[in-house]
Amino acid sequence: MGDHYPRVRVAAVQAAPVFLNREASIEKACRLIREAGAAGAKLIGFPEGFIPGHPIWYHFRPATDAASNRMAAQLFANSVQIPGRETDQLAEAAREAGAYVVMGLCEKLPGTFGTMFNTLLYIGPDGRLLGKHQKLVPTVGERLVHAGGYGDTIGAFDTTFGKVGGLICGESLNPLLIFALLAEQTQIHVVSWPSRFQKGGTCCPERAQLSGRAVAAMSKSFVINCIGAMSDEMCELFAYTEEDKAILADPTASGGSCVINPRGDIIAGPLGPEEGILYAEIDLAEGVLGKIEHDFAGHYNRPDVFHVTLETQRPLIYRREGAAAEASTATLTDALAEADGMAPANGMHAAHD
Numbered sequence: 428m429g430d431h432y433p434r435v436r437v438a439a440v441q442a443a444p445v446f447l448n449r450e451a452s453i454e455k456a457c458r459l460i461r462e463a464g465a466a467g468a469k470l471i472g473f474p475e476g477f478i479p480g481h482p483i484w485y486h487f488r489p490a491t492d493a494a495s496n497r498m499a500a501q502l503f504a505n506s507v508q509i510p511g512r513e514t515d516q517l518a519e520a521a522r523e524a525g526a527y528v529v530m531g532l533c534e535k536l537p538g539t540f541g542t543m544f545n546t547l548l549y550i551g552p553d554g555r556l557l558g559k560h561q562k563l564v565p566t567v568g569e570r571l572v573h574a575g576g577y578g579d580t581i582g583a584f585d586t587t588f589g590k591v592g593g594l595i596c597g598e599s600l601n602p603l604l605i606f607a608l609l610a611e612q613t614q615i616h617v618v619s620w621p622s623r624f625q626k627g628g629t630c631c632p633e634r635a636q637l638s639g640r641a642v643a644a645m646s647k648s649f650v651i652n653c654i655g656a657m658s659d660e661m662c663e664l665f666a667y668t669e670e671d672k673a674i675l676a677d678p679t680a681s682g683g684s685c686v687i688n689p690r691g692d693i694i695a696g697p698l699g700p701e702e703g704i705l706y707a708e709i710d711l712a713e714g715v716l717g718k719i720e721h722d723f724a725g726h727y728n729r730p731d732v733f734h735v736t737l738e739t740q741r742p743l744i745y746r747r748e749g750a751a752a753e754a755s756t757a758t759l760t761d762a763l764a765e766a767d768g769m770a771p772a773n774g775m776h777a778a779h780d
Contacts, residue, residue, distance in 0.1 A: 464524020485568020522554035632683025647717030
């Protein structure tokens with residue numbers, strides 16, 4: 428009989444958050460999770476920074492004007508602590524849906540004020556938090572509000588149907604990061620995207636398709652591209668000039684969520700600019716055929732010529748030493764240690780143990 432490679436129904440959520448409103452965005456996310464689960468999806472991906480929104484305003488507004496500063500402060504006030512009350516709500520929705528969820532959100536470190544990460548949170552169908560990935564290098568305006576992640580949150584996690592990993596926007600163009608997930612035997616990549624790029628650049632649907640097809644072809648894995656949507660409120664807040672209003676209202680620059688097979692073919696989507704949930708039935712056996720030909724983390728590579736080392740030790744920014752340190756619990760080191768509890772080493776895979 429041999430080994431069995433299952434088929435699985437996956438979903439890409441294309442939606443706008445309730446911008447800079449954590450509680451309302453979580454409520455919307457839970458509703459979408461339950462809807463996708465009721466439609467049979469066993470893996471549900473969300474856009475970049477869905478809770479409570481992504482700092483796209485920096486693509487249009489001056490970095491230090493009053494509106495940008497106000498939105499940056501609101502972003503932190505509405506960002507998510509992992510674990511916490513908000514993640515409990517998401518976990519309960521995943522449990523009710525009976526599905527794995529990959530959620531894009533803005534994460535704050537416990538006990539800190541101002542430090543945020545662009546994060547993907549992984550949740551199991553039993554409601555357990557499986558791990559997280561913090562974007563390694565913030566892109567363009569994100570650098571004004573997001574810190575860069577470290578290697579301790581890079582990895583794939585086990586599901587009942589195969590290995591799943593995640594990438595955030597520009598990371599899908601990072602060959603070393605893609606290789607790291609490939610070496611972890613990722614079979615499905617969930618790639619989260621914002622709703623817009625900077626004006627004058629490539630539109631989001633075009634870039635997501637180009638990058639997603641490249642990731643699929645290199646990794647011989649399925650790619651679920653999850654792209655954000657724009658609400659009227661977001662368009663109004665982001666526009667700095669009349670030209671901005673026209674750009675933000677352009678429907679051809681929105682949408683594009685799609686599912687791509689290991690050959691690089693789009694098998695579902697792309698969606699238009701509207702909000703929606705895109706579904707696809709994927710057959711993981713298709714990845715086997717691709718890797719028989721090109722397995723870049725296996726027989727189709729030369730480890731004697733080059734190899735990649737992933738550093739999983741997170742550096743400390745502050746350390747207390749001496750007797751007083753043993754009695755202190757309210758330190759940044761403690762906050763980092765608590766945050767590290769959601770790193771891949773605590774349940775995503777054994778490679779980082």
